Amino acid sequence: MITSFISHVGQTSLTFVHLIGRACLMLWLTLFGKPHRKLFPLFIQQLFQLGILSLPIILTSGLFIGMVLSFQGYYVLVDYAAEQSLGSLSALSLLRELGPVVAALLFAGRAGSSLTAEIGLMQSTEQIASMEMMAVSPYKRVLAPRLIAGIVALPLLTLLFNVMAIWGGYLIGVSWLGVDSGAYWSVMQGSVDYVPDVLNGVLKSVIFAIIITWVALYNGYYAVPTARGISLSTTKTVVISSLLALAMDFVLTALMFGA
Amino acid sequence: MSQKKIELWVGLFVISAGLSLAILAFSVAGLSFKGEGSSYTLNASFSNIGGLKVRAPIKVGGVVVGRVEEITLDVQSYMAVVRLSMFENKGSYPETSSLSILTSGLLGEQYIGITPGFIDDDIEMLADGDTIEDTKSALVLEDLIGQFIYSLNKDD
Numbered sequence: 001m002i003t004s005f006i007s008h009v010g011q012t013s014l015t016f017v018h019l020i021g022r023a024c025l026m027l028w029l030t031l032f033g034k035p036h037r038k039l040f041p042l043f044i045q046q047l048f049q050l051g052i053l054s055l056p057i058i059l060t061s062g063l064f065i066g067m068v069l070s071f072q073g074y075y076v077l078v079d080y081a082a083e084q085s086l087g088s089l090s091a092l093s094l095l096r097e098l099g100p101v102v103a104a105l106l107f108a109g110r111a112g113s114s115l116t117a118e119i120g121l122m123q124s125t126e127q128i129a130s131m132e133m134m135a136v137s138p139y140k141r142v143l144a145p146r147l148i149a150g151i152v153a154l155p156l157l158t159l160l161f162n163v164m165a166i167w168g169g170y171l172i173g174v175s176w177l178g179v180d181s182g183a184y185w186s187v188m189q190g191s192v193d194y195v196p197d198v199l200n201g202v203l204k205s206v207i208f209a210i211i212i213t214w215v216a217l218y219n220g221y222y223a224v225p226t227a228r229g230i231s232l233s234t235t236k237t238v239v240i241s242s243l244l245a246l247a248m249d250f251v252l253t254a255l256m257f258g259a
Numbered sequence: 260m261s262q263k264k265i266e267l268w269v270g271l272f273v274i275s276a277g278l279s280l281a282i283l284a285f286s287v288a289g290l291s292f293k294g295e296g297s298s299y300t301l302n303a304s305f306s307n308i309g310g311l312k313v314r315a316p317i318k319v320g321g322v323v324v325g326r327v328e329e330i331t332l333d334v335q336s337y338m339a340v341v342r343l344s345m346f347e348n349k350g351s352y353p354e355t356s357s358l359s360i361l362t363s364g365l366l367g368e369q370y371i372g373i374t375p376g377f378i379d380d381d382i383e384m385l386a387d388g389d390t391i392e393d394t395k396s397a398l399v400l401e402d403l404i405g406q407f408i409y410s411l412n413k414d415d
Contacts, residue, residue, distance in 0.1 A: 041262060044262075044265060044266055044269050045262075045265055047269045047272070048260075048265045048268055048269050051269070051272050052268050052269065052272050055272070091287050095283070095287070155276075156272065156273065156276035157276075159276045159279040159280050159283065160275065160276055160279050162279065162283060163279040163282050163283065166283075166287060185286070188287055188289075189286075189287065189288065189289025190289070192287055192288045192289070193288060194284050194288040194290045197288065198280075198283045198284060198287070198288050202280075
């Protein structure tokens with residue numbers, strides 16, 4: 001009883017260390033060493049897959065989140081006759097938290113899951129093994145362009161999300177609820193700073209992008225090559241990368257805005 | 260889809276993201292190319308600065324003319340020493356000027372207000388490194404309420 005418990009703890013920690021080691025080795029082999037000679041066209045293709053095809057969901061959710069934020073903020077602020085601060089409320093919460101986090105969660109659901117499924121299917125149809133047979137490194141040919149494209153795509157999507165959400169907030173706040181348009185922008189400009197708010201938000205989304213693409217590629221590459229295995233890996237990608245991004249968000253917020 | 264078309268879309272995507280960074284910088288964060296220009300330093304000591312913070316504005320008649328650069332405590336006199344960074348393009352002030360710590364609105368942020376003094380033949384203008392002698396401390400709301408209650412009780 002007690003020995004089986006101890007051996008279970010040992011097994012779990014060994015599996016965990018094994019997993020971390022494999023994931024780091026995969027990242028190392030993907031990023032370092034001689035790149036594939038067609039890296040740039042492959043990267044552009046993946047940027048299209050991960051970035052452009054995620055645009056519809058990112059832009060519409062940005063618009064609606066900005067609109068909802070404006071509605072809810074207005075009903076609290078109007079009690080204190082402070083509805084002029086609606087612009088700064090929505091811009092600060094979007095730039096610092098909601099923008100990077102919601103865009104990251106949507107990206108994990110839209111792009112992370114498709115990455116895992118694609119690479120898992122390559123693994124199960126033995127495309128990756130045949131690449132190795134032809135002395136083409138699957139790390140450089142398959143994983144590297146996807147990793148770099150993911151890291152580039154999410155910050156760009158986050159910027160577009162933020163602009164869309166602030167515009168949505170403006171629509172509701174100014175055109176519907178009647179906040180003064182000049183006050184909306186001037187209070188916003190007075191309270192938002194470029195480096196601590198805008199650039200810290202972008203830095204956050206770069207870190208989320210690394211986490212999400214890394215988890216997605218790992219789960220795809222080491223998927224059990226069956227239908228059941230690929231479906232499990234896809235689920236794992238979305239769950240684990242969302243949780244890691246949220247936990248990382250807490251740490252980053254404490255570091256950036258806590259002091 | 261052909262490689263050419265994909266490149267076109269990706270280019271559009273990257274350019275529009277760059278544009279949104281510019282919108283966030285200039286229209287949302289209010290960044291401007293002008294900056295705040297060169298500045299000179301003044302010192303002032305207060306017996307109580309209330310809730311004054313570093314980077315709080317310094318205003319003359321409501322116009323921002325500088326920022327609080329540093330707040331330290333003079334351990335000999337137990338006075339709060341505030342270093343002010345004044346914008347050079349907003350002019351200089353006579354040494355008879357006085358400083359007071361004010362609050363914007365009833366519950367707003369605290370800032371430093373300058374009341375410019377008179378100018379006479381033997382009055383010099385404040386220059387880099389000078390100290391303003393005439394300062395008024397922050398108004399502490401709790402003290403004010405305490406005095407008010409005390410004065411009510413005395414009438415009984």
